[in-house]
Amino acid sequence: MSIVSNADTLAKAWERRAKALEGCIRKATTQATKVVFAESKKQMQKLIYDKPVPTRVEAQLARRSVREKSGKKFSARAIMITKTGRASARGEKKLWTRTGSLARSERFRIVSAYEGWIENKASRRGKGGNRGYAAYRHRMKNTRYPAPWRTRALQAKSGEVRGIYRDAIRDSMRAGIIPRIK
Secondary structure, rough: OHHHHHHHHHHHHHHHHHHHHOOOOOOHHHHHHHHHHHHHHHHHHHHHHHHOOEEEEEEEEHHHHHHHHHHHOOOOOOOOEOOOOOOOOOOOOOOOOOOOOOHHEEEEEEEEEEEEEEEEEEEEEOOEEEEEEHHHHHHOOOOOOOHHHHHHHHHHHHHHHHHHHHHHHHHHHHHHOOHHHH
């Protein structure tokens, strides 16, 4: 067998690998994005929704402790605690109602074979009407409202994501295996 035929065989094998690579990487990107998205939802639940909504009394007590530490005068007239130590009916009112909008608005999409995005398009009713509040505030670098659940999800699943891509590259390499010549 001549050197030219060996080179042709090798070139054909690499062509098959190149064709198989994009499909394998696309599957890996979809799988990795789904894995990170699922972990992101778990982290969001843990960081946001598993914590109880504070009541009016808790908020006022927290403000009082801050004011006492800073040396400012504080009036406790709005706090209504009964003799048993429980807050009155007026004080037990929750400060806000959870809608779950942030969790429902979290989505993922595959942009290309090599890129998957997790984004949130939750809107907030404000002076200007509905606007993409979560998308705006999480895009800013020095934001007051970061999305730490995504960072934690990436950290937690980085090893699994590397394994997914490693397996995809191995699969694409197997597509171009050169048959043994006897």
